[in-house]
Amino acid sequence: MSNSKGTALITGASTGIGAVYANRLAKRGYDLILVARSKDKLDEVAKQIESSTGRKAETVQADLSVTADVKRIADRLTSDTSITAFVNNAGVAAATPLLATDPDVHDQIIQINVTAFTRLAVAAASSFVKRSSGLIINIGSVVALAPEQLNGVYSASKGYVQNLSIALKKELAGKGVTLQLVLPGATATPLWDKAGVPAHTLPAHIVMTTDDMVDASLSGLDQGEFVTIPALPESADFDAYEKARLALAPNLSRNTPAARYGVGARK
Numbered sequence: 001m002s003n004s005k006g007t008a009l010i011t012g013a014s015t016g017i018g019a020v021y022a023n024r025l026a027k028r029g030y031d032l033i034l035v036a037r038s039k040d041k042l043d044e045v046a047k048q049i050e051s052s053t054g055r056k057a058e059t060v061q062a063d064l065s066v067t068a069d070v071k072r073i074a075d076r077l078t079s080d081t082s083i084t085a086f087v088n089n090a091g092v093a094a095a096t097p098l099l100a101t102d103p104d105v106h107d108q109i110i111q112i113n114v115t116a117f118t119r120l121a122v123a124a125a126s127s128f129v130k131r132s133s134g135l136i137i138n139i140g141s142v143v144a145l146a147p148e149q150l151n152g153v154y155s156a157s158k159g160y161v162q163n164l165s166i167a168l169k170k171e172l173a174g175k176g177v178t179l180q181l182v183l184p185g186a187t188a189t190p191l192w193d194k195a196g197v198p199a200h201t202l203p204a205h206i207v208m209t210t211d212d213m214v215d216a217s218l219s220g221l222d223q224g225e226f227v228t229i230p231a232l233p234e235s236a237d238f239d240a241y242e243k244a245r246l247a248l249a250p251n252l253s254r255n256t257p258a259a260r261y262g263v264g265a266r267k
């Protein structure tokens, strides 16, 4: 097909949010590289997209909790110059309290949501900066703003995604690369089943369909948003939160302790 926008590499494209991104990006003219562990499900997604859109969809099996597999995908991001977009989406969650969760589950969350996420984000960003173009979509979560909810390691991993994205955004300024951070609220995907709380058991008014979540996020991208929170009615509310955070900056590091600690008075 002639009107290709290049290739989008999407991690976690076998189900849920990643599979919908695959469909939508193909409809927007991207060929695809779809990454996950479940080869059969990836092939199914690829086949359906190829037949409905005519775009090419390659599938790559990789376990992002395994360092060698993460490096293989990072190498692909840096060496394949047909790749013009990267959706850093693969993730795992837990919904149980910190102290009631198997520490191996916490390790798994950190390996995928933090370690692999970082290596792949940096690989894509470095490669795109060299070409002064490209699109990176990092999938965070609203639990970064509400760490009291779900599992603390999961929300912390998404806080990490948020901070890394803010830092990366600063480094990418003026370098021709677009970065978007998406913070979905509860979205009806298999993630909830795996976390032991099927989405249909949540209050219906807090759960968005995956189609709506991804379509809203791509609309946010089209509107030039850096941070997209699909459910938040007023984007000004998040802007105010960011403004309050940034207003702290001049006073966060000083050569004297704050007066309330009484340390200066001792001298």
Ligand SMILES: NC(=O)c1ccc[n+]([C@@H]2O[C@H](COP(=O)([O-])OP(=O)(O)OC[C@H]3O[C@@H](n4cnc5c(N)ncnc54)[C@H](OP(=O)(O)O)[C@@H]3O)[C@@H](O)[C@H]2O)c1
Pocket: 011, 012, 013, 014, 015, 016, 017, 018, 035, 036, 037, 038, 039, 041, 062, 063, 064, 065, 089, 090, 091, 092, 093, 112, 139, 140, 141, 142, 183, 184, 185, 186, 187, 188, 189, 190, 191, 192, 194
């Ligand atoms: N659903 C929500 O309510 C929600 C809300 C906020 C943020 N998010 C975030 O959205 C992203 C996508 O989640 P989802 O809801 O679409 O979940 P999902 O349906 O469970 O999909 C997760 C995807 O990640 C892949 N994945 C999991 N472990 C992997 C591993 N070790 N190596 C490679 N791929 C792996 C899965 O494929 P395989 O199992 O085939 O490997 C699957 O394709 C995650 O980062 C999640 O934290 C979701």
